[in-house]
Amino acid sequence: MSSSNDIITLSHGAGGKAMRDLIDDLFVKGFANETLAALEDQARFDLSTICSAGKQLAMTTDSYVVDPLFFPGGDIGKLAVCGTVNDLAVGGAIPLYLSCGMIIEEGLPLETLRQVVLSMKTTADQAGIQIVTGDTKVVHKGAADKLFINTTGIGVIPAGIDIQAQRAKPGDAILINGFIGDHGAAIADARGELSLESNIQSDCQPLNDLIAQMLNTCPDIHCLRDATRGGLATVLNEFAEASQTCMSIDEKRLPVRAAVRGFCEILGLDPLYLANEGKLVAIVPAAAAETLLAIMRQHPAGKDSVCIGEVTQAPQGHMLLKTAFGGERLVDMLVGDQLPRIC
Amino acid sequence: MKYVDEFRDPAKAKAILNEIQSLLTKTAIVKQRPLQIMEFCGGHTHTIFRYGIEKLLPETIEMVHGPGCPVCVLPRGRVDDALSLAERDNVIFTTFGDAMRVPGSQKSLLQAKADGADIRMVYSPLDALNLARKHPDKQVIFFALGFETTMPSTALTILQAEKQAIENFSLFCNHITTAPTIKAILDEPDMILDGFLAPGHVSMVIGKQPFEFIAEHYHKPIVITGFEPLDILQSIWMVVQQISAQRSTVENQYARVAKASGNLPGLQAIQQVYELDASSELRGLGKLDHSGVKIRDDYQQFDAEKKFALTKHAASDPAETCCGDVIKGLMRPWQCHAFGNSCKPETPLGALMVSSEGACAAYYNFGNVNELLARRQKDTVNS
Amino acid sequence: MCLGIPGQIIEIIDADNMLAKVDIGGVTRSVNIACIVNDQDDLSDYLNDWVLVHVGFAMSRIDENEAQKTLALLQELGEMQQEMDAMQSMEPQS
Numbered sequence: 001m002s003s004s005n006d007i008i009t010l011s012h013g014a015g016g017k018a019m020r021d022l023i024d025d026l027f028v029k030g031f032a033n034e035t036l037a038a039l040e041d042q043a044r045f046d047l048s049t050i051c052s053a054g055k056q057l058a059m060t061t062d063s064y065v066v067d068p069l070f071f072p073g074g075d076i077g078k079l080a081v082c083g084t085v086n087d088l089a090v091g092g093a094i095p096l097y098l099s100c101g102m103i104i105e106e107g108l109p110l111e112t113l114r115q116v117v118l119s120m121k122t123t124a125d126q127a128g129i130q131i132v133t134g135d136t137k138v139v140h141k142g143a144a145d146k147l148f149i150n151t152t153g154i155g156v157i158p159a160g161i162d163i164q165a166q167r168a169k170p171g172d173a174i175l176i177n178g179f180i181g182d183h184g185a186a187i188a189d190a191r192g193e194l195s196l197e198s199n200i201q202s203d204c205q206p207l208n209d210l211i212a213q214m215l216n217t218c219p220d221i222h223c224l225r226d227a228t229r230g231g232l233a234t235v236l237n238e239f240a241e242a243s244q245t246c247m248s249i250d251e252k253r254l255p256v257r258a259a260v261r262g263f264c265e266i267l268g269l270d271p272l273y274l275a276n277e278g279k280l281v282a283i284v285p286a287a288a289a290e291t292l293l294a295i296m297r298q299h300p301a302g303k304d305s306v307c308i309g310e311v312t313q314a315p316q317g318h319m320l321l322k323t324a325f326g327g328e329r330l331v332d333m334l335v336g337d338q339l340p341r342i343c
Numbered sequence: 344m345k346y347v348d349e350f351r352d353p354a355k356a357k358a359i360l361n362e363i364q365s366l367l368t369k370t371a372i373v374k375q376r377p378l379q380i381m382e383f384c385g386g387h388t389h390t391i392f393r394y395g396i397e398k399l400l401p402e403t404i405e406m407v408h409g410p411g412c413p414v415c416v417l418p419r420g421r422v423d424d425a426l427s428l429a430e431r432d433n434v435i436f437t438t439f440g441d442a443m444r445v446p447g448s449q450k451s452l453l454q455a456k457a458d459g460a461d462i463r464m465v466y467s468p469l470d471a472l473n474l475a476r477k478h479p480d481k482q483v484i485f486f487a488l489g490f491e492t493t494m495p496s497t498a499l500t501i502l503q504a505e506k507q508a509i510e511n512f513s514l515f516c517n518h519i520t521t522a523p524t525i526k527a528i529l530d531e532p533d534m535i536l537d538g539f540l541a542p543g544h545v546s547m548v549i550g551k552q553p554f555e556f557i558a559e560h561y562h563k564p565i566v567i568t569g570f571e572p573l574d575i576l577q578s579i580w581m582v583v584q585q586i587s588a589q590r591s592t593v594e595n596q597y598a599r600v601a602k603a604s605g606n607l608p609g610l611q612a613i614q615q616v617y618e619l620d621a622s623s624e625l626r627g628l629g630k631l632d633h634s635g636v637k638i639r640d641d642y643q644q645f646d647a648e649k650k651f652a653l654t655k656h657a658a659s660d661p662a663e664t665c666c667g668d669v670i671k672g673l674m675r676p677w678q679c680h681a682f683g684n685s686c687k688p689e690t691p692l693g694a695l696m697v698s699s700e701g702a703c704a705a706y707y708n709f710g711n712v713n714e715l716l717a718r719r720q721k722d723t724v725n726s
Numbered sequence: 727m728c729l730g731i732p733g734q735i736i737e738i739i740d741a742d743n744m745l746a747k748v749d750i751g752g753v754t755r756s757v758n759i760a761c762i763v764n765d766q767d768d769l770s771d772y773l774n775d776w777v778l779v780h781v782g783f784a785m786s787r788i789d790e791n792e793a794q795k796t797l798a799l800l801q802e803l804g805e806m807q808q809e810m811d812a813m814q815s816m817e818p819q820s
Contacts (some may be wrong), residue, residue, distance in 0.1 A: 194466045198753040262344065262751025266779075267440075267466065268699065268729050315713075325572045326353040327395020329709045335688040336453075339440035340466060344751045346732035346776065346788055355800040358807040386729060439781075467782025469758060492730075495761055496783045503743070544730050547778065547786050570730070573800060599792040600730075600778050606785060608761045 008108045013138025026110075027134060030117035031100075031124070035132040043097065043132035050096070054156035058093035060084060061152040069112065069146055071190040073182070073201030074277070076149055077119035082206050082277060083228065084153040085127045089208035090224040090280060092163045092215060093155030095127060100134040101150040106141050116147065127206035129153070160219050165242035167222035172311040173289035174247060175282045177210065177296055178203065178304035180232050181260045184274030194267065194340065198259045205278035210301040214282065217295045223283035226276070230334040233272040235281050236319040237333040247319040249309035249331075267340035272321075272331060274338070283311060346599070350571030356399070359576045363583055364401050370587045372537065373403040379535050380404060380582055381672060383525060384542035385412030385700030386570055392705040394572040404579065407672040408702040410524055411542055413488045413517070414441045415670055415694045415701050416625040421517055422447035423656035428484055428515055428647055429460045435478060436462045437471035438486035444697040448658045451697075468500040468514075475504070475512035484647045487514045490521050492544040494636065495609030498616035501638070501645045513647040516638055519623060521545050522553045523634040527625075529561050533673055538582035539565040540575065543597040548613075550605030551593055558591040569597040616642055626660070626694070627667030666693040669702055676703040677715035678722065683707070730780040732788055735759070738769045746772070748779055759784045 011018040028037050035043045050057065064080040081098065088095040100120070104113070124131055131151075182203040189198055207226065215221060223243075227235045232254075236247040256264075256271045264271050278301065284292055289307055296302035312320075319331045367373050382388060388408045391397055397406055410416050426447050429436035436452075443453045443464060456462040461481075465471050468485050475483035487497045497514060504512045521542060528534060541554050546567045557565045564585035568578040578596045585591060595601060616639060623635025638646040647653070660666050664686065665679035676682050676695070686692040688707060695701035706715060733750035735757075746769070748757040762777055762784045763769060777784035 193464065193470075195470055196466075196753050196755050200753075257752075258344075259752035262753040265344065265347070265731050266750050266753060266755070323394045324353065325351055325394040325396075326356055327399050327572075329392065329395045332688075332708050336444065339443055340464065344732070345734075346793060349793075349797055352800075355804050358804040359800070361807055362803065466755075469782050492780060492785075495785065496758075496781050499758065499760055499783065544778075544780065544785070547730075577796070577800065596796070599789050599796060600786045602786070602789075606761050608763075609785065612761075 006110055008104050008106060008110060008113065008138055010106050010138050010140070013104065013136060019136060023136065026113060026117055027136075030114070030121055031131040032121065033130040033132060035130065036134075043099075045097070050156055053094065053158070055159040056157040058088050058091050058155045058157050059152065060087040061150065062087060063148060063150040065145065065148050066187065067145060068190050069116070071202055072186050072199070074204035075116060075119050076147060077116035078123045078204050079277060080149040080151045081120050081123040081127060081129075082204050084151040085129060085206045085208055086226045086280075088153050088155035089206075089211045090163070090226050091157060092161035092211070092224070093157045094212070095129045095153055095155040095208050097154055098124065098129055098131045099152045100131050102134065102136050103144050103148040104136065104138045105144040105146050106138055108146055113147070123206065127208055161215060163221055163224050165223050165225070165239050168239050168243035168245050168283045168311045169222065170245055170311050170313045171286050172222055172283045173286050173307050174236075174249065174309045174311065175284060175289065175292060175296070175305060175307050176232070176255070177207070177280050177302040178278075179255045179257045179260070180227070180276055180279060181256060181264070181271035181274035183277040184231065185260045185263045187275070189263070196263065196266065198263060200257070200259050200263065203276055203278035205301055207278065207280050207301055210296065210299045211280065213295055213299060214292055218284060218288040218292055220288070221282055221284050225281055227279045227281055228277060229275050231271070231273040231275060232279070232281065233319060233331045234333050237331070239281075239283060240319055241317045243311075244316050246312045246314055246316060247309065248312045248322065249319065250322050251324045253306060253308045255304055255306055269338055269340060273334045286310070347571060350569065350573040352573065355573055356576055359573070359580050360399060363404070363576075363580050366580070366583045366587050367401060367403050370583065372586065377403050377405045378537045378583070378586065379407050380538045380540065380579060381407040381409045381528070381536050382540040382568070382575070383409035383411040383521070384540070384545070385415065385698065386544070387540055387542070387568060387575060388412070388702060388705055389700040390570055390572060390575055392709040396572060396575060400579070404583075407536065408705075409528065409672060410625070410627060410670040411490065411521070412698055412700045413490060413519060414445055414698040416519065416524070416627065417445065417488065417517060417694060418624050418626055419447060419658040419660055420656040422451070423449075423658055424653055425452065425486055425515060426450065426455055427656070428651055428653065429455055429462050431651065433481055434461065435474055435481050435483045436460065436486065437465045437474060437483060438462065439488060440464045441698060442486055442488060444691065445694045446691055446697075448656070468497050469503075472500050472504055472509065472512055475509050479511060481511060483512050485512070485514050487516050487518055490519055490542065490545050491548045491613070492542070494518050494613045494617065495548060495606065498612040501616050501642055502612060504645060505642070510644070513645050513650050514638065515647040516636065518617070518636045519625065520619070520634050520636065521549070522556070523631045524625065524628065525557060527628045527631050528671060529557065529563070531671060531673070534671070536563060537586055538563055540568040540578050540582070541565050541593070543567055543569045543574070543601050546595070546597065546601040546605070548606050548609050551595060551603045554593045558593050562591045564591045565593050567593070567595040567597050567601050569600065627670035661692050664692050666695055669695055676706045677719050679703075683716050730778045730785065732776055733757070733779045735772050735775050735777060735784075738773070741769050744769075746784070748777065748784070750779065755779075755782065757782055757784050761785055762787050
């Protein structure tokens with residue numbers, strides 16, 4: 001039995017009382033911080049506090065349109081916080097504040113939205129950030145797929161940090177903080193179209209604390225990115241192209257869970273291209289690799305960290321994979337979506 | 344993973360490669376030119392590229408990539424046929440992932456899906472049948488592709504549809520047969536081939552006998568091959584052994600899966616539901632006798648072409664492409680001038696650039712494109 | 727269309743429709759086993775068998791003996807190779 005109280009309707013987005021009640025009840029209470037509670041049209045921050053925390057202001061934005069909204073290991077809310085926090089953190093920034101813009105399809109159950117907000121708050125607390133301003137729109141049925149979320153984040157980069165894709169040098173070590181392909185496999189599985197059953201969970205997690213500890217140990221990390229859409233292969237290709245070096249990877253050292261492997265073997269997918277939501281790739285001076293790995297492995301977000309290869313001269317601008325079989329091949333960026341094959 | 348990892352052991356690879364190398368020094372032909380061994384099956388092409396096998400082999404062996412890629416030989420007009428079925432109202436068009444990006448005259452299935460057609464990827468024809476059960480108000484059509492490997496699956500699905508009286512399910516049949524396709528390659532006047540790796544999963548269904556004409560009539564060694572890298576290397580070794588001893592027989596390297604008599608229940612299902620078509624068109628090979636199958640009249644209610652009175656399309660490949668010659672192995676992908684220019688994975692002109700086992704896609708994705716383009720430049724200058 | 731992967735039958739889901747649950751490296755899927763069973767057999771006779779799965783159908787029972795034979799041959803080859811390598815390294819340089 002659903003009453004009009006149980007679902008989001010167009011009046012929730014109309015700017016009137018229904019919307020105000022929704023914001024108060026769901027977002028202000030849910031995200032629980034003073035800045036948001038003030039409900040001004042903008043969040044305000046003391047500049048001198050921010051300036052004393054670092055040298056550069058970092059800002060990033062991302063929109064989240066994942067389907068299904070809830071999947072093993074996470075949901076759209078957790079993703080929306082982690083993704084933007086991580087985009088800040090891989091620049092060496094300490095993430096501070098997030099905005100949250102929601103586009104809701106008319107008819108979305110209120111309870112669903114409540115759970116998403118709760119998940120965002122839990123993740124924000126875990127990451128040590130606040131969601132301080134936002135926007136809510138409701139659109140006609142069919143004009144959006146259940147819920148779209150945009151988060152924009154700001155953070156501060158301390159002095160002495162210079163992380164850039166072009167800084168990779170031959171001899172550098174390539175590190176990763178754990179198993180690849182979990183998120184992509186979990187989502188494909190959760191969509192149910194391929195009728196496979198597994199216990200694969202998304203690896204969605206904030207990486208800022210892990211990165212802070214890594215930078216503490218080795219401030220001169222050359223490159224850092226999170227391997228999201230397009231997978232590990234796409235990030236490594238980006239690094240190779242920006243720095244005009246070669247990312248030489250040893251297939252034997254790539255960490256892939258057995259179930260993700262099984263999943264890929266059945267469908268003819270390549271784990272190198274599957275999405276991740278809690279994995280970073282770090283290009284570091286060779287001398288710092290062992291120490292960094294030791295620190296990473298002590299952190300919950302990095303216990304399966306491993307060195308998967310090294311940066312070499314050639315072929316310039318490419319990712320090279322030394323196959324477990326003793327052969328060698330180039331791995332290009334992902335083009336389009338990876339589709340299951342039966343051939 | 345059992346039955347997989349053991350056949351990817353690099354330590355064993357080294358031993359086989361050494362055997363191959365020492366045999367080659369005793370093989371007369373290589374004094375004049377490299378050995379040309381064709382792997383017919385697209386799945387084998389994929390393995391060869393994925394594991395970098397071609398680079399491991401001595402330079403006196405060249406792998407020639409054959410036309411055993413059902414998506415690659417599918418004529419452009421048939422993609423247009425598929426689209427005309429998929430874009431009908433009230434239809435759920437289901438397909439294997441392989442076919443989604445193949446270009447038709449105007450667009451691909453993936454583009455049609457973006458334009459609003461209800462096109463869904465499935466892993467199994469049984470999943471398509473389940474969709475028909477779940478959506479009795481829609482017509483579910485399954486795009487049936489593949490050589491004999493996949494025929495038992497689609498045939499059994501039709502038989503199940505009949506048994507369960509599911510009326511809103513039909514098949515768009517594009518199955519093709521292996522033997523006539525191999526024969527067409529062997530009959531090519533410009534083709535030089537010294538041996539074959541036979542498709543292991545086709546043999547799993549049809550057995551050993553259908554390949555015997557290659558050894559007996561054309562005197563070429565042929566080895567039924569598995570799909571792991573050690574399988575491929577061992578088979579190449581077996582082919583080289585035969586060439587060296589001047590023998591030609593059908594051998595089975597994949598005995599753990601492919602039995603000499605094939606799969607009887609699978610063959611029975613195929614016989615019951617399908618019959619050989621008089622002739623079918625295959626890209627690059629033209630119209631070949633008995634190279635395709637069609638659904639028997641007894642099961643015509645499951646034949647999407649009859650059910651929806653399909654008007655067939657005829658379409659030719661873009662003028663600047665060389666898909667036919669590359670499929671036959673007469674040309675290497677980079678020798679086609681569209682390769683790397685107008686034809687790339689993100690803007691494919693033909694099926695070979697999108698199929699995961701198409702030779703063009705394999706060279707583009709797994710080879711060094713710039714090197715290949717430079718090679719083409721050099722070949723053009725020198726010719 | 728060649729992608730076939732070995733998996734193990736772990737449960738019979740629906741004997742009438744010949745459906746079994748097959749485990750492939752930790753992922754499971756329902757698979758039609760009509761092509762690999764004999765009519766008169768009880769389907770549970772096939773539990774724990776390893777089969778080759780292609781598009782949701784089991785198309786062959788994997789023959790463990792043949793698999794071992796193939797691997798043994800390759801193993802022997804590897805050992806012969808090692809012996810030869812060892813012999814060559816011991817030979818006096820002439």
